[in-house]
Amino acid sequence: IGEMPLDLQAKLLRVLETGEFLKVGDSKPTKVNVRIIAATNRNLQQEVEEGHFREDLFYRIAVFQISLPPLRERVIDIEELAIFFLRTFTNKTNKKINKISKNYLEALKQHSWKGNIRELKNVIERSVILTGTTELEEDSLPLELQRLGTLDNREKTLSAFELASVEKVHIQKVLNYTNGNKTETSKLLNIALTTLYRKIDEYHIK
Structure with a gap:
């Protein structure tokens, strides 16, 4: 919701305040009774101060807030998420991959994950596509994730x-x-x- 333009913010606020909206081509408002669940990776309070987000809408939607730390601060969750995505994509591709190597997991845990869970999901999907065995190995990772020069006592990249x-x-x-x-x-x-x-x-x- 943090990327929503100000004009759309005004329209959303109006729906929340009146409980109705006007469909395109209709002359009679439609009544609604909804609960808004919104997500953002921006600091909305700062956005309000800078004039990029409406203060009245902010207080309308900020009744109950849940702060989710970025993936890089939840290293303990990476293995479980990787296993979940592995199962998802092996089912999708009908591949029989049922293991994740220790080196692969260590590489995942050392990455900064600027794209958070979405980036992790894409990495696992890529590895499943490229893997021809029953185990995800580090060489199926994008090169920027591979710990070149540290695996198997290798001293050269x-x-x-x-x-x-x-x-x-x-x-x-x-x-x-x-x-x-x-x-x-x-x-x-x-x-x-x-x-x-x-x-x-x-x-x-x-």
Whole structure:
């Protein structure tokens, strides 16, 4: 709700105050009896002070507030969430993946998760797509999550050529999974669509 424009905020406030709204094309108001459950990642009190959010609407919806800490502050929840998403996507893809490796979990726990649970969900879905065994391993993670140089006592990172090879394989697998849908592929890979097209051209992916 924190991204709602001021004009829409005024309309929502009017519905909450009057208990009715006017449908497009109707001349008679429709009565409603609803409870609003809203979510935001913004500080609404600060938004009010800066004039980006209506003060009267804020006090209308802020009767009962629940503050949910970001995922990076709830490391203890990451394993349970990862298992939940693993089950969700293995059921969706009919894959028989029933384990998550220790290294994989450690990599998840060390990540900052700026995208919170949505980012974690996308990462697990990507790993399920790329995994051909019964266990999620760290090499199925995006490169920025992999703890290069720390696993199995490795003291060197992948060369640029190796990184490119891994990236090409990942992109090809996700494209196969989405049946060539480049928009969906870019979302799963968490890259811009223009970047995906550039990579496809760069790696000569068909």
